[in-house]
Amino acid sequence: MTNAQLNELKKKYVANGAASSATQFADRAENALIWDADGNRIIDFAGGIGVLNIGHCHPKVVAAVKAQLERVMHTCQTVMPYAGYVQVAEKLSQITPVRGHAKVMLVNSGAEALENAVKIARAATGKNNVICFDGGYHGRTFMTMAMNGKVAPYAADFGTMPGNVFRAPYPVPSLGVSEADAIRGLKMTLKTDANPRDTAAIVIEPVLGEGGFYPAPASFLKQVRDICDEHGMLMIVDEVQSGFGRTGKMFAIEHSGVEPDLMTMAKSMAAGMPISAVVGTDTYMDAPGPNSLGGTYSGSPASCAAVLAVLEVFEEENILARSLSLGATLGQRFLQWQESFTCVENVRHLGAMAAIDIVSADQTPDAELTAALCKRAREKGLILLSCGLYGNSIRFLMPVTIEDEVLDEGLAIVEACLAELAG
Template sequence: MITSPQRSPRLTGVLPGPKAAALIERDAHALSPSFTRPYPFVMGRGQGCWATDVDGNEFLDYTAGIAVNATGHSHPRVVQAVTEQAARFLHMSGTDFYYEREIELAERLSEKCLPGKSARVFFTNSGAEAIEGAMKLARYVTQRPNYIAFLGAFHGRTLGALSLTASKATQRRRFAPLIPAVFHAPFPSPATGVSAAESIRRLEDLLSTVVPAESVAAVFVEPIQGEGGYLVPPDDFLSRLRELTSRHGILLVADEVQSGIGRTGRFLAFEHWGVQPDIVCLAKGLASGMPLGAFVASAEHMNWAPGSHGSTFGGNPVACAAALATLQLLDEGLIENATRVGDRLLSGLRELQAQHPQQVTDARGIGLMLALEMAAPALANEVIQRAFQRGLLLLTCGSSSIRLCPPLVLDDSEVSAGLEILRAVLREL
């Protein structure tokens, strides 16, 4: 087998460069200050796992646009699918009319998300919209008012989704009142010391005290918490949660917005535990960067009347074409690649933890949904700043974690390059 030579980031001067600095200055006057930009990177173009800024500096991208660019930046087959569809027509609302790409994509997603069931799909523009739609559908189906979610969860920032979100206080501050019918329980993880038994016990406490089981429409859960810190639950948690919800006629909604689309080495992260939810929410990597989300439910559940829910742009034909190309690439080997290179990357992260135990307190994750837990929030931020100055793009999550969610096209040489930069940064510190 021929191994390609290792490519390294190429930085030409002080960051940010002059073009980037000028654009950042314009941005400060033109865009909302609510955005959280961790360092001064201004995208110019990208290919695969590599991003070039407007000054020509080349970076290794371990963010994938927050786990969105599943097939890497501007994969040729995704670009071709987008271009061909754009030449046919850009938009015809699927709420009012029909087009083939939307139907074909719905059929593919039904098979992948709820195998063995007759299922239906509603397309949205984003993950938050998928969550909002699932909230409405759960109420419609069960005729129950309440929801349960988990501490540390991130389900979106629109008011309904934000009511479920319990990741950071700043996301909720000054937006009250949110939907009042939402209750939270601890999310279990070895990283936080909360066991599956403790989490289920707290859920049962809620059901026996303040929110009767017969009033709960759905439990929303991320199989691996994203913004909460890339937290992986104990192996018995999701099966116990499935049993509890089924016993009480409560719908189980899987938020696979960040963990789905092959990121963990399975199409859905839920598959690692052999559990099937009632509703699956998707977005992020679904269309390799085009804005597209979806929620999938059995035909028995998604039986609401015409006009109950709709979307002007959801299921846009160009985004559907990109999603179909994405699914084909996943089937041709990207899911398996996420497992293989993810195992290698996690092994390297654990070596770094062993070498720097005062700084790195944990290395965890599945596939290419990985995290380094640092000893303090300031340390996590310092690592991503120094990595940026060396040409590696990273983001934080949780209180003191660094997330690694590179495109699923990551190869062995790019694993080595990323680990080398992290190793150098930790030595500096």
């Protein structure tokens, strides 16, 4: 079917809230390239929103999934377990920098991992409150919508959110929040809204995802760790978007040396197959009672096979070093844009987790120009994503494995769009 035919079906049958505004439909993909239903070639700088750090359809992952599908597709691991689940648990426990001996539970999405992390924290501490951060993003279920630090579009239409969720400022100096401001705000939240004796956990992204790709300083993360320890609260680190090599380390929290109590992960851990995990200190992970965690499809055999293949790719292809190299290339190019275009500010990257801000002449966030740049890039054959509390950040999530010539071609399109729309 053609793009036009598929768009007609979309208009007729797909709910508005779930429908994509894009008019091209993916037909096949390889590494950093997608071909649509009409045969048009598109460069992918979105990676399925951070899911494809090792690219579309990595041959090793595809082969592992195919092989698994020929053996067992589903049993529900709580009914009839299988090797892949426990092998993934073993691998994740070995590479995840939580305190002490780690145990693992597998689920299906980032939001589901966050939901379960909160359940585990409440069971382990006997407390209810959760503190999150401005600009944070944790998912689209009701609990995670309550945890998000941005209302629209995630929670605006859905009424009252669950209670016992409180907010603190995230340190983003370009938005007027210093590290000292953020610590002061967190302590004030504990003083005025979320009594520490009733607070189970602080949940934080070491690099804001939807909130704009702003890394938290290592010193800030260490202070959050200290505050948790002081008050008997768990530190939950959300690595759904920043994990699996995006920042040049397996997990972004490793840049700080901080060891959380629980970590959530998803997206690039299976290169496109649906799976997520909560990994945490064994005493906390074992706090919920028997059969209190899990789900019908949690840790499916095919997704577990994909995770094991992804971890092999990381070793064989030196993905972390490639991420650092890609980040250095992006950082250098961003600085050139900042010098050439007055609308480009606050260029930043941690490894290959990279972004720029688009601002107006008075240096205020320009969401309209940001949207126009993304739209024009798509017309020129490049997928770009915006993000940020004010919708004026452009994030770069091309596969870490992108070929140099494809990277150069995509960056040239961004530069052409900047010259065309911003002068």
